[in-house]
Amino acid sequence: MEIVIPCTKCALATQVEGGGFGPDGVVLRSRTVLVQEHNLYRAACPEGHQLVAILDNLPFELLFESGLEALVDGYLRESVSSFAAALERLYEFSIRVQLTSEKIDLNDLEAMWKSVAAQSERQLGMYIGIRTFKDGKQPALLPQPLSKLRNSVIHKGYFPSSKEASDFGEAVFKLILDEVRRLDEGFKEAVGVQICTHREKALRLLNKDDEPYFFGFGLAVANREDRPFSDVVIKAQRSMRRRCEGEAPPA
Ligand SMILES: [Zn+2]
Structure with a gap:
């Protein structure tokens, strides 16, 4: 990209x-x-x-864009893989924002992340736990058939059809948009802190x-505007x- x-x-x-x-x-x-x-x-x-x-x-924004470009370019395996990575990085961003809003020290947060960084299942579990704790109910997640599709593409070399890749992108688009809007509304200050932390990496x-x-x-x-995936x-x-x-x- x-x-x-x-x-x-x-x-x-x-x-x-x-x-x-x-x-x-x-x-x-x-x-x-x-x-x-x-x-x-x-x-x-x-x-x-x-x-x-x-x-x-942010990384999830770039990864989603990379998935979109691969989709319109016909690189469908790469597209699903980038969309899936975008969702994982969104979960990371969300976890970091919500723990920051609970006044967890940024250095402690960094140290904690090291123990989950290599395993996306751990990160997903943490995301589900934090969201359930905050909202009193479990969050919307990637539907089972799409999660299966992701695994087939990433682990089994499966070539998805254009419709499969597009459906996958649409589901990820909706999940990301809903979550960033929730974070913007409920955790504005912590979102700002995390954006600064991202800038500091470059500084x-x-x-x-x-x-x-x-x-x-x-x-x-x-x-953050709600719009159909076809427009995107x-x-x-x-x-x-x-x-x-x-x-x-x-x-
Ligand atoms: Zn110049």
Whole structure:
């Protein structure tokens, strides 16, 4: 999966005295790079400016987008695998947010996570437990047939049909959207703390003279609006087409 890093120096260079912009408006130069594990990106723009950019999008947002791109591109196994990973990282985000809201120290939280990090079943169990404790009832989960599909794809090399991959994506989309909206409504402050913690991971990788800036994209699940999954797929198709033609996506 690729992302486009905008160059703020090029944009500023087109600014004229008094704060407005020159006759050509803001020049948006950018550099396309592959998504990487760390959210700190270093690249050179086409004009040679050195870019040090921190990507604000959360791992589950990027993984879901990667699943969407694979779906519209016809890589259906990869699509199911990325959607499944997005859901797991959403569970992690939710656990971290809810424990933060209970004033668990961030270092203790980190130490606790180490004991579940390697096993997704442990994480799922913790998510179900915390949600049941908070809400008095167990949360909605991936339906059994879709959970089976995930296991077949990931562990048995199964090639899903287009409908299976799309149904899987739709179920994950709904689960993620419902959960991020619940977190935004009930745990706003802790969500903010976790977003800062995510930024700090990149800040720790900076060199002394770096001048970083933050950027983020309106990815499918970064947009909390309730809408049909078919609209999300159509938007992903359009955005991939635009990017192939060299246009930057909307910030
Ligand atoms: Zn530039």
